[in-house]
Amino acid sequence: MLSERRLQVLRAIVQDYVGTEEPVGSKALTERHNLGVSPATVRNDMAALEDEGYIAQPHTSAGRIPTDKGYRLFVDKLAGVKPMTAPERRAIQNFLEGAVDLDDVVARTVRLLAQLTRQVAVVQYPSLTRSTVRHVELLSLAPARVMLVLITDTGRVEQRMVDCPAPFGEASLADLRARLNSRVAGRRFADVPKLVEDLPDAFDPEDRGTVSTVLSTLLETLVEENEERLMIGGTANLTRFGHDFPLTIRPVLEALEEQVVLLKLLGEAKDPGVTVRIGHENAHEGLNSTSVVSVGYGSGGEAVAKLGVVGPTRMDYPGTMGAVRAVARYVGQILAES
Amino acid sequence: MLSERRLQVLRAIVQDYVGTEEPVGSKALTERHNLGVSPATVRNDMAALEDEGYIAQPHTSAGRIPTDKGYRLFVDKLAGVKPMTAPERRAIQNFLEGAVDLDDVVARTVRLLAQLTRQVAVVQYPSLTRSTVRHVELLSLAPARVMLVLITDTGRVEQRMVDCPAPFGEASLADLRARLNSRVAGRRFADVPKLVEDLPDAFDPEDRGTVSTVLSTLLETLVEENEERLMIGGTANLTRFGHDFPLTIRPVLEALEEQVVLLKLLGEAKDPGVTVRIGHENAHEGLNSTSVVSVGYGSGGEAVAKLGVVGPTRMDYPGTMGAVRAVARYVGQILAES
DNA sequence: CTTTGGCACTCTTCCCGTGCGAGTGCCAGC
């Protein structure tokens, strides 16, 4: 167990290192923070912290920098979430309120997050799986060709073409449309399969094949999780990453292009509050020197998607967490209103 | 006017510099290309080329590198478009054929282009303005709230909420839907305004306001050019840009995030074939040390959108142009089939 | 037992001078 003062020292090291980007030594520490002890004492504490694996030195006779473990302790125990100031909150709200549709909300959110945190922002589109159906529309494009349009409560629209096994009359189509909507409108995606299970039975035998085809396409659309899209922004902030560029930045850019990777990354954060994954805690090795700060957001009390930022492990955690949390909150409000 | 040999020298300089990324000297030139003359002669030619502004030397007593003007001459006169090999074309076709919907086509195209050229790829979504209407759907969500869904021939779907000035019955809605579609289905966007001009007259006076509102929303949607979306990929290739990193890469990343900038960039290329904009020819100053190779693509003979790549001015122009052209061609085919 | 000042030691970093090599420009000769 570490003494109170050693934790203070760790906190000071993290803060200084985040500010200066340079290894911090015992003398500088005592000068910048009034710890009330001499450099020599701090050195002892540092040695202890190093033994425990919270800090490390790049080379002998250089200052110390926090390890992933050190940041973890800092985030868990030593730092709170820095709340946004009132003007900042107003700015967030104003900026998001100008959005005209879902795409715009997401786009603005990305820009905002990137700007506030000066890091790379990632915003997942409100996910289908937890949403509810607003409306299902069926359009006959050709005798045996139907277009299915699914509209969700978050305003998202998905469309699919359906090739019917047999021609399908307008009357039948209207019938199906009506029955379908009366059953699923307003219901959660997860509940839809059961609700439409026996729907084909209500139709003439020759139409049942088509009805089944349409329904299965609808169900596919609902569960199709790889349709989960996301938007990223602020990649230019990667240039502030470190001095040893190409090596650091390349794998990160590569990881950011793999939507699958990012989705998994966001998906792993189960915490109801702000989640922080530091350095090697991220499964993807391209992100081993980055931290991901993420949080769920949603229109109601429930989270329907995640958003977050990706930045160097050496980041301002309290500030970033505060920004992420605040943005998520306001996006939720905006979504609830629309 | 430059002699034939001087042009050859310029071509050789461009080729070598693109290959090695290092200033090329007279001796190396004569060794790698059998120009049939001595280094001294080449030196004279180089001096002439430098006077004309086609090449420059980073410092006295270093080799020469091409200027933007030099690349321009190279692209216009000295280099053709390098056609893809048969296996490459097969690979392109195979890769694109797996696409399931429009989003997927665009996503695959971006990946493909980025991979083929090892540069940043930009693909504009098939634009609305030149497309035709496949179907317009109207859904009543509340008595005075209608959702308008526009489906284009390229499979793109746009939706808009319409708040009606007065309640609008299901019957009237069905009527409007039918009339609207009979007029505009299959027509080009540009023609729509005239086609629906007198549509409100056919309705009861109390419904006319609503009909007008719906129509004007439709027209807005059609012309809304800032809805032109695009997808970029291969940003990780920026790391191969140059040695002097942060300075070079940052403005490019910033420019790439400004969709407006990119759209303008693509829009400026009026040429029916492959367009190349080199260095300072790009209006945006963040892209002053990059070249943009772009081309239109479309489902029919007509271009409905653009795609291209952004890379360092020092790029393999013939190869890049070949790849861009080939990809555009195959994407066009895919779009025509679906 | 903790804290402190002192001290020797270790590295890294910066600076500067030097030598090397690539490449140029010019000139005289073919």
Added chain:
DNA sequence: GCTGGCACTCGCACGGGAAGAGTGCCAAAG
């Protein structure tokens, strides 16, 4: 107009030396 020769210019890599920051350890004091 082409070629070979030659002197000249720089950029760059190399190496030594000095400076500085920081550490670890120790002995003494609280």
